[in-house]
Amino acid sequence: IAGITQAPTSQILAAGRRMTLRCTQDMRHNAMYWYRQDLGLGLRLIHYSNTAGTTGKGEVPDGYSVSRANTDDFPLTLASAVPSQTSVYFCASSEKGGDYNEQFFGPGTRLTVL
């Protein structure tokens, strides 16, 4: 693989269910990010990780959790999905966090919560 992959591509989920969105990068980037993008709006940062073993909260962290056990993987978990979490979720990475490096994005996961 080259770049960032996300899985699943799309998912329809019943409210109240638990869901983990997967994100893997092979660029050995230190920093990784999770965003959501609602229709017609800008990206909003959910959580980030500047290096393996550390995570931080973004603008809209409630209802979501992340872990960063290694450099390559950064899964996002919705503990109990609600309809307002219907969105497109993008994972991104950059060489370093807290810096001016460009971010590289995965193709996104389209999540619908009913």
Next chain:
Amino acid sequence: GQNIDQPTEMTATEGAIVQINCTYQTSGFNGLFWYQQHAGEAPTFLSYNVLDGLEEKGRFSSFLSRSKGYSYLLLKELQMKDSASYLCVPLGSNYQLIWGAGTKLIIKP
């Protein structure tokens, strides 16, 4: 507060030149990115400006004036594939990116 102001939508003709303007207000400033986002796809990096002036990269150029809180993206020799949203993304204090909805650019033959 933090604010980004870009036109919601612009239309241009294939082969022409278009300039997308952006004004911003941020608490702290560490540069400004432009990203391109085709409908249904992820954003991709176009440019980064941290000093005043013009940065040219092929058909795309980006300009920054820090004192005016102003940037523009200039696209030359427009092609149909340039139809996309263009996102002006300041890098504020704590190196956090500030994302707006961007400008949807429609290219007509």
